[in-house]
Amino acid sequence: RRDETVDVLIIGAGPSGSVASAYLHKKGFTVKVIEKSKFPRFVIGESLLPKCMEHFEEVGLLDCLKAQGFEKKHGARFLSKDIVCEFDFAVKHTKGWDWTWQVPRADFDNAMAQELIKRGVDITFEHAVIDVHFNDDGSSITTIENNEGIKTNISAKFIIDSSGHGRVLPRLLDLDTPSKLGKHSSIFTHVDDLRRPDGVEGTRITFDVIDKEVWLWVIPFSNGKTSLGYVGPTDYMESFEGTNSEKLIAMMKLSSYFKARFEEIPYDFEPIMIKNVSKSVKKLYGNGFALTGNSAEFLDPVFSSGVTFATESGLLAAKLIARQLEGETVDWEEEYSNYIKKGVNVFSTYVKEWYGGNLQKIFFHYKENPEIKKQICAVLAGYVWDETNPFVKNHNRLVKTVAHIIDMEKKQDGIGH
Numbered sequence: 001r002r003d004e005t006v007d008v009l010i011i012g013a014g015p016s017g018s019v020a021s022a023y024l025h026k027k028g029f030t031v032k033v034i035e036k037s038k039f040p041r042f043v044i045g046e047s048l049l050p051k052c053m054e055h056f057e058e059v060g061l062l063d064c065l066k067a068q069g070f071e072k073k074h075g076a077r078f079l080s081k082d083i084v085c086e087f088d089f090a091v092k093h094t095k096g097w098d099w100t101w102q103v104p105r106a107d108f109d110n111a112m113a114q115e116l117i118k119r120g121v122d123i124t125f126e127h128a129v130i131d132v133h134f135n136d137d138g139s140s141i142t143t144i145e146n147n148e149g150i151k152t153n154i155s156a157k158f159i160i161d162s163s164g165h166g167r168v169l170p171r172l173l174d175l176d177t178p179s180k181l182g183k184h185s186s187i188f189t190h191v192d193d194l195r196r197p198d199g200v201e202g203t204r205i206t207f208d209v210i211d212k213e214v215w216l217w218v219i220p221f222s223n224g225k226t227s228l229g230y231v232g233p234t235d236y237m238e239s240f241e242g243t244n245s246e247k248l249i250a251m252m253k254l255s256s257y258f259k260a261r262f263e264e265i266p267y268d269f270e271p272i273m274i275k276n277v278s279k280s281v282k283k284l285y286g287n288g289f290a291l292t293g294n295s296a297e298f299l300d301p302v303f304s305s306g307v308t309f310a311t312e313s314g315l316l317a318a319k320l321i322a323r324q325l326e327g328e329t330v331d332w333e334e335e336y337s338n339y340i341k342k343g344v345n346v347f348s349t350y351v352k353e354w355y356g357g358n359l360q361k362i363f364f365h366y367k368e369n370p371e372i373k374k375q376i377c378a379v380l381a382g383y384v385w386d387e388t389n390p391f392v393k394n395h396n397r398l399v400k401t402v403a404h405i406i407d408m409e410k411k412q413d414g415i416g417h
């Protein structure tokens with residue numbers, strides 16, 4: 001194969017790369033997506049947020065996704081022993097989408113990739129990016145390698161690294177930095193949901209809080225399968241013995257709500273364990289490249305923000321690259337880095353306040369404040385850039401303050417902690 005030259009090289013065909021390539025291709029730029037695996041392929045990240053529907057809609061990928069008939073997600077239910085806290089995306093502070101999907105990512109990502117190929121986007125599967133050399137003007141030469149070890153080079157004016165857990169440029173350019181979040185690990189698999197209850201109960205996405213820092217996700221899909229995943233501090237997760245299957249079986253027994261539903265149902269595949277899930281980088285862009293999606297930052301699975309950040313950042317990077325290639329000057333620090341970090345910081349606060357206990361105090365309080373609930377619901381729907389929402393604008397203080405008020409109320413009512 002001959003070496004090629006394109007405007008934009010995109011590493012990875014997950015949601016971030018798909019949305020970015022759809023935008024740039026429509027704008028008339030030459031784009032090449034390099035994808036290491038063969039699609040469909042498994043990846044974790046199955047619970048979406050309403051906000052990401054905007055991104056799929058904007059780049060014309062919504063119809064191919066709608067045609068898949070994925071399970072609709074209208075909100076999220078959190079359980080703590082016998083207390084239930086349910087959010088309905090139709091009742092939220094920020095205007096916007098009030099539903100999304102819960103998806104097996106193999107099918108979801110493949111539906112987008114196939115649609116893009118139909119449109120003429122060049123996606124090269126089963127090729128991995130193994131090296132990148134940047135020139136002073138930001139242009140680059142990328143070396144890719146196929147399964148037989150054959151290498152080719154691609155010249156590009158700009159690179160989007162949307163390689164997710166592959167973290168290609170953070171590794172090659174030494175951009176990784178420790179996350180400020182606690183060390184949590186996760187173990188997950190899929191099952192045939194043979195005892196799925198009828199109606200909404202059977203298809204509802206649920207987060208069952210086992211202990212302050214330990215929780216279980218149950219994500220039913222429209223194909224009859226359900227995703228089960230358990231998250232906790234790494235030390236705690238490592239304290240379970242045996243194979244990953246044995247570990248997950250023991251963990252599932254700790255959920256009084258779901259124990260019976262999933263007992264003795266064989267796992268579709270040996271549960272996968274990902275240790276220390278949070279990832280961070282020193283910078284989100286450089287001369288000739290942008291990091292998007294999981295390759296840039298990953299917080300925590302607890303509020304399902306991963307795919308939404310992936311599509312938000314993928315689309316924004318694509319728009320800025322288009323402007324730059326058309327000759328405009330782009331302020332990457334302000335327009336990309338600061339903007340993305342704003343949203344990341346809001347979610348970061350919620351993750352910290354969740355594991356620290358304040359948010360759980362609010363979620364599981366016996367008196368519900370409908371206004372506060374609407375505002376928090378907008379955050380959980382992914383609308384973390386809407387500064388008319390006090391729970392976005394004052395995220396640093398407000399969660400703590402409300403939790404403190406709840407403590408005082410409980411004291412007054414003689415309920416204790």
Ligand code: FAD
Nearest residue numbers: 012014015016036045047129163164166293294301306307
């Ligand atoms: P990916 O979807 O990971 O896609 C990256 C692609 O790049 C892959 O197809 C990969 O094969 C390819 N690639 C990698 N290396 C190379 C290379 N060298 N060359 C070429 N291609 C390469 N997010 C949610 O929104 N909801 C959830 O419920 C959720 N749960 C999660 C639970 C856990 C335990 C974890 C760890 C994450 C979870 N996430 C969740 C996050 C989610 O997995 C990611 O945020 C999301 O997949 C990011 O999309 P992406 O497009 O950035 O990358």
